[in-house]
Amino acid sequence: MREVKKCGIRHLVFEGLSGCRRLRHGVSLRRQEFGEFDFSRGKSEQAGDGSDQCSSNLNRFCQALELDEKSVVQARQVHGAKIAVIEEAGQEPGLADGLCTKIAGVPLMMVGADCPLVVVFDPIVQVLGMAHAGWRGTVEQIVRRLVETMADKLQGRPEQMLAGIGPGICRKCFMVGEDVITEVMNNLAEAEQLIQPIDNPAVQEVQSVRGGQRRWNFDLARANQKQLMAVGLAKENIELSGCCTFEQIVEFPSYRRDGKSAGRWALIAGLAKKTKING
Ligand SMILES: [Zn+2]
DSSP: OEEEEETTEEEEEOHHHHTOTTEEEEEEOSEETTEEOOOOSOGGGOOTTSOOHHHHHHHHHHHHHTOOGGGOEEOBOOSOOOEEEEOSTTOOOOBOSEEEEOOTTOOEEEEESSSOEEEEEETTTTEEEEEEOSHHHHHTTHHHHHHHHHHHHHOOOGGGOEEEEOOBOOTTTOEEOHHHHHHHHHHSTTGGGTEEEOOOHHHHHHHOSSTTOOOEEEOHHHHHHHHHHHTTOOGGGEEEOOOBTTTOTTTOOOHHHHGGGOOOEEEEEEEOOOOTTTO
8 A cells, every 4th residue: 555645634545446547545544734533433423513523534534535525325334244235325334344336426434443444446347345354254254245246236347356455453463362263264265374373472471361362363464365366356456555553553543452442544435426527
């Protein structure tokens, strides 16, 4: 990913998606000139008086991305695997951890606080999707379901899709217990390549949250990359952010680091409406 600054707003864009005409997208960074960006309060929770911090953050970010704030569709994320297909402006997606649409002028939005957010785009059919891929969504194969929905319902073609796996907690920072490992082993292909036992007793001692329990590292980004490839995307069309939300304290909130008070970053992506100029 690459950092850009537009309308005074610092954010990240995927290199592979930044050349797509009509696609506008960005991942928010916390540190801004005016203070901190935080998207922990959802669009629907915002009072209409314009004074709300998150509302103005959403407004600022949408302006920078040249997207219409009022048309933003945000799902209520529940670490599930439901994909909502947005077929008209103003549609309420409800509880969902995946969104996809073909409609121009209806930006999609998700928030994260360690879980990677994944964006998928078919530049030929102009189908856009995104998913919230924490460990629960990942073992339920949310990105596979997203791509399949984009193909079945919106005529997208996986072989021409581009994807970006956004910032999230990295493999070495993401420690999980036996419960997660069991789910990973039961649900994901080549699971052994995605996990690594933490065998160093010193590391175990310092980092183990629940004393005495065996812990593993789990690679969320790679798990989602493999899932996208298994469903037909080309490896060269999948970009990994290379960012760790746990380590990059200044730029990202992290649930594992900051606990319940952690803020949220946002991924917003939308198709610009056709105009006479850009066709
Ligand atoms: Zn890390």
